[in-house]
Amino acid sequence: MRRFGAKWGAPICDALEQTPVPVGSKCDHCGEKVRKDDAGVLIDSFSHDPGEVVLHWECHTRSIIGGVNHQLGRCHCCGGNQPPDPPELSLRRSAVMAVELWEGATSHEDAIAEIQQAVEREANRKVRA
Numbered sequence: 001m002r003r004f005g006a007k008w009g010a011p012i013c014d015a016l017e018q019t020p021v022p023v024g025s026k027c028d029h030c031g032e033k034v035r036k037d038d039a040g041v042l043i044d045s046f047s048h049d050p051g052e053v054v055l056h057w058e059c060h061t062r063s064i065i066g067g068v069n070h071q072l073g074r075c076h077c078c079g080g081n082q083p084p085d086p087p088e089l090s091l092r093r094s095a096v097m098a099v100e101l102w103e104g105a106t107s108h109e110d111a112i113a114e115i116q117q118a119v120e121r122e123a124n125r126k127v128r129a
């Protein structure tokens with residue numbers, strides 16, 4: 001595993017070899033293309049074509065810490081009825097929010113408010129369509 005972009009606040013950064021940012025490569029979690037200011041990891045994979053998996057660091061971290069609704073204690077594994085990532089948010093935004101919650105950079109109230117806004121936007125969009 002190698003890392004690219006700015007260091008994030010995890011001890012693992014120091015242990016990883018740095019590699020140029022793979023601008024334009026698709027993140028294996030969120031499907032969004034890596035931009036020049038993004039940070040993340042490259043993981044060698046024998047089953048993947050090309051033989052490297054690219055992940056934003058938030059998307060990689062989300063796979064370890066769990067999704068937003070898991071952080072909020074609302075997902076299936078926590079006894080709730082929500083999928084681990086709120087479907088109204090993009091996977092990328094959801095991964096970033098999961099990390100913010102985990103780091104305490106976002107409060108549960110703020111996260112729930114943002115999800116609620118996304119739900120309402122989605123509902124409005126459906127009414128207009």
Ligand SMILES: [Zn+2]
Pocket residue numbers: 027028029030031032055056059092095
């Ligand atoms: Zn991603």
Ligand SMILES: [Zn+2]
Pocket residue numbers: 066069070071073074075076077078079
């Ligand atoms: Zn859970």
